[in-house]
Amino acid sequence: MTATESQTEVQPAERPVDAPVSLIPAALPLQPEDPPRVGEFWLRGRLGANAAGYLYTASDERGRNAVVAMMTEGSADDAAARDRFVFAVDSLPEDVVLAHNDEDDDDLALWAAFGPIREDDGSSAATDERLLAERRGEDVLSAVLMDRVPQPGRRRGPDFLHYWEGRRRPGLFRIWPLPWPTALRPASWAAIWYALATMLLLMALSLLLAWLLFKDSPPLNPPPVIPTPTNTVTTTITPTTPPPDSTGPGTPTTPDPSGSLPTGTPGEPSPSSTNPGDKF
Template sequence: MTATESQTEVQPADVPAGPEIPDALPLQPEDPPRVGEFWLRGRLGANAAGYLYAVSSDDGREAVVAMMTEGSADDAAARERFVYAVDELPEDVVLAHNDSDDDDLALWVAIGPIRADDGSSAASDERLIAERRGEEILSAVLMDRIPQPGKLRGPDFRHYWENRRRPGLFRIWPLPWPNALRPPSWWALGFALLTMAVIMALAVFLAWLLFRHAAPLEPEPVIPTPTGTTTVTVTPTTPPPGTGSGSVTPPTTGPPTGTPTTGGVPTEVPTGSAGTATNPGDKF
């Protein structure tokens, strides 16, 4: 047996396979779930200027999104460099981007087109080209590829916002929920809503059974009026025996006798010179 034949007998399974490197890293809690019409699927790269995301739209289009960090998005000069780098790209490469006038939001741009991953080299090349273009945009913001004229002296240049590396502010409209739900999730959501409705109806029915024969409150509650006073209902009592319910005692015509007590109400009505009743308040 020759050396060549002995080498061919080595099986590929005997060689330990290295760790498989994923195409994109998982998203973090601070990453937006969606920008524009594109859903984020994973991180492709990051630096102090922004992030690169692998995205896909509802209609199946693949793209790469470059998005600024919160630190670079708050710098007007960095935003201008981002817009300038996007304008330098071909028109058919820029699939979508947000408005640069939104000062409270981070700028982002979707780069493509990228065909579906069918295992061909053309799909890999398109994704690689889109990633390189996104890196060039973020490098333009960071200015790390500008050649240094003259000799290097003194400390290295560093942006004041490089420590603020969280993804920039974003706005999701329309909201991703419930568009992101799959058919099983729709069934679970409908079952949960139906269960809550049944529980609420059962609670109302039990409350009606418990309190339908309950006695009314005694005494009735006093309801305050808007003026701050309270209205109290006085129940009339039975008249004393010997007096009719419709009899009225005629007033005496003679002069009032006696002095009324303090706090009392006079029972006779004073008369004028003509013998007609007058209002005591008219004298003042």
Template structure:
């Protein structure tokens, strides 16, 4: 056989053909109002939503995948809707319910994790498990919304509408322990560590530059006043101009102007010193 000849695989006539794997629908990204985690499952994306709740694709820390159905804030506040959710979860096969929260949590939205789902290995079995779990989650939310109940009689008047259908945000949830930093990938962890180290270096450099700039600074003028325990304070005033020249060395007469003599006459205080002195009389005259 030459090099140009090719080998052709001969399949037996009775050999079964491989079934092509079904296309698993892609999940939409999570929105800011979506919880990052419910129970032990980390949410990855949205699979669908209606007025009763949301469907999420999720996985726990061990890689176990599931579909999470969670109520909206409007349906979670309705006691009858919560009862329909619990009843629909009880109708799901026991081995398909991986986890759920307690129905007594009146302040939290009810949720259920449905599986099991094997990892997407390109086979039809993995796709089927994912689609089955998604259909079961849709059935739970449809039971809450009551949109699959067959109508009896003729359609007349307006259609039925729940009073809480306008409140379609995800219901209240509680996360403990906190998701940070467990939800970070390895690359995100290194980026966070490097950013913290960079911030610490910048702060240390700023403190060092401030010390270099102000280490030789002159003290404050005047110095701050520190009161004593008795409540008094002593202030020392340093003259900024030299005193006038009152004389010359070696006895030579001074050539500068002589200081003006200060009169030594007494300053009247308004108190009479003798009966005949000025300023005597009625003490009221001094005003």
């Protein structure tokens, strides 16, 4: 076997006709400051970013895939930058702009979703649609940044820099309806069910411990007062035994028929025991 034949054997096979020309780049994961949802599109990952905004890969509940361009907080606070974003989006064909928010939302960052993008079935058509949507998003953000404006004449002096280029966090957004639990993955659902099961188990264990602690406790003395349906409370008073009289042990005390109360100070003889002649 000659060297030419050996080299021919190790050459890779020819690429199929319907194989993708280039692989779709994987998106970076979302950061904590990224919105989970804008409009009806759930964001899945970052595709790119510059001082004007971010590019996200997204999909809605109907299964439509899209590329979302969203302004940063710095560019969203600039009225001129917002006008450039709106003008760039309006310049695109209507069938490629799937959705966008209202330009009158002054307190929110502007965004627009570009597509349509079919499911990634390994064909070159899906790749081309994805790359074309990304290119449209890049063009919109470049129009905001004005980095592709041709420069007449020679450059002199310092480079041009927007005053808001340092504020590169994603712009303000509003979420409604809330992202939970629609955007949860199967692993997140499993974690929620495990947490609920753990809480129910702890509650059952707490009730069991409380029953074991108080099942043999003596009853309250006196028992608790339970009001009747008419909001009246019946209280029973048990009379005590009166002290024995000085006339003798066990002799009951006879009340005075006249009903008068005794007067005088203790230790003095009562008026009835004195001589009636002493009154005059």
